[in-house]
Amino acid sequence: MSRLSSAVITLFWCGNLFLWISGGAMADGMEPETSVVILYEENGEATINVKNTDAGPALLHSVIQNIPEDPEPLLIVTPPIARVEPGDTQLVRFISTLKEPLKTQRLKRVTFEGIPQVRAEGRATIGITIRQDLPLILHPQGLPRHQEPWKLLKWTLRGNRLTVHNDSAYVVRMGLEVHLLPSRRPAILPRTYILPGEVLSTSAGEGVARVSGVEIQPATVYGYSATAYEASIVVEAG
Structure with a gap:
């Protein structure tokens, strides 16, 4: 054969x-x-x-x-x-x-x-x-171990651009899809991780209004899906 x-x-x-x-x-x-x-x-x-x-x-x-x-x-x-x-x-x-x-x-x-x-x-x-x-x-040596580093991210919305800033010293991993609240309109991030000092940006679509927060699906240090987290968001005039 x-x-x-x-x-x-x-x-x-x-x-x-x-x-x-x-x-x-x-x-x-x-x-x-x-x-x-x-x-x-x-x-x-x-x-x-x-x-x-x-x-x-x-x-x-x-x-x-x-x-x-x-x-x-x-x-x-x-x-x-x-x-x-x-x-x-x-x-x-x-x-x-x-x-x-x-x-x-x-x-x-x-x-x-x-x-x-x-x-x-x-x-x-x-x-x-x-x-x-x-x-x-x-x-790094001396850096405290943080079990929920996604809580350190800062989210902003300007016009239809959703931006996330990682000012921390931690790598943060999460799902690609996030939801604007309260409408739960989805937005897709460029990738599933954000490195220390990085800024990621994506389109939130047209006609975004009355945004009070953003819901993300974070991953724990060991890669397991954590409970969905609702982060506050700063809405800037666009």
């Missing part, structure tokens, strides 16, 4: 799951123990356990990815590649390479991908490789 050509399917579930399908029914995957990696500057490193949930051995490929807004390399991962037996767990370390102290939280991404061993030639199988994509936050 000839081997089937591979296809790529992309799913989103608490991160990005990338599935490479090549033909029978085997799921190869690496499972991180948490949904986020946090490196506290005073510790100099962070660790996470990643388990091989497949029935066979696989190579764990760990990669740090910079976000477009912050391309500066701040840490390394070790080991970048490791063989993990079925059911076993691999400890992955993230080591700080900071050249100067952090002033604010910094955001990176880390991916964990399991690469299964090559199957015998001529066997028709479906090999599914799952790539987990997690946020990685670097936290």
